[in-house]
Amino acid sequence: MIRLRARDLAVARGGLRVIEGVELDLRAGQALILQGPNGAGKTTLLRTIAGLQPPAAGTIEAPEDSIAYAAHADAVKPTLTVAENLAFWAQVFGGEGSDALARLDLAHLADRPAARLSAGQRRRLGLARLLVTGRPIWALDEPTVSLDRGSVGRFTKILRAHLGQGGIAVIASHLDLDLPAQVLDLDAHRAAPGPVARPSSFNEAFG
């Protein structure tokens, strides 16, 4: 049974705590939407959940290699075609997903170099990658940026299907997605302003 838990989680950006005291407990089929103003720490929290940086305090419990992270950047190589881009990530993650292009309405663009995609099409390609990772927990950073209304609807449908199959999603979004989801307002967890900590990398080098 997939479960994502975080206890008394604090995350830091550039050595400064931005959020503290976050408690998460998501089970299969549940989604969580992160809200908060710019700079509230949504991206930092998602990167910490994805395992790209260690938490400043607290713990995150999730099965190993279970989280797929989709950042602001789409990780799309402009000189590769749409199909080549996707095939690469499918091979790296060892996932299945021959219908991923069709589900994001990209099938007719499969042979086009990614350099000639529009911003919205590129984003859809970045989201199609989630389907080929085959991972149950999705950490999504503003997934709907530059998508048109039809694409947002299509993506919401994909999210529902993912949750229906026992997946979990943590989404940072300003847009109201039509999803049954809990909402976490990060404003309430803003870290108390304290003395500036030394950047952790320096501590690592000298302590």
Added chain:
Amino acid sequence: MRALLLRDLRLAMRAGGGFGLGLCFFLILTVLVPFGIGPDRAGLAPVAPGILWVGALLACLLSLDRIFALDHEDGSLDLLATSPLPLEGVVAIKALAHWLTTGLPLVIAAPVFGLLLQLPLAAMPWLVLSLLLGTPALSVLGAFGAALTVGLRRGGLLMSALVLPLYIPTLIFGAEITRRGAEGAPVAAPIALIAGITLAAAALIPFAAAAALRINLR
């Protein structure tokens, strides 16, 4: 792993990928040097091994910052770091791809460049051998420098400053093999040393570079 290697090679071959960049630089250098020093054999032949090796080293340096910087900019590196591939393996594969697109063409084309610099024919096999043994170390050590400076804008200068000292042993022994080969002197010692440097770098550097990447991704 194989998918990553194939992707990197494909990216290098496609437009703007930088394949042949090092080769062109090497060609320009070897064409210009005779103009600067004078084309006669007596002047060129003694300095040819050194110039060829310095040229190979700089040609390699030219494309180093591409190893991780592009993947970092477009977010691919974040995904590779969270993928099932070990980051150490990613580093090793990317260094290998760099060598295949930069080092290997230099090894193959080196005899032609040697001719341009009046390198004695007897030294050609030794030049090729020394480059074959030495250039992988350049790519692997370079991957370390690229990993250290991956998050920095215009980190190329800092990277050169970090990497060049690490290149010096390879340069010394590589040029020494070619020089001794030209004179017909025994070459076993520098060959053993340069092979040792390459093997040690290939075995140890991926771990150091992966650690540097992890810190830089935070």
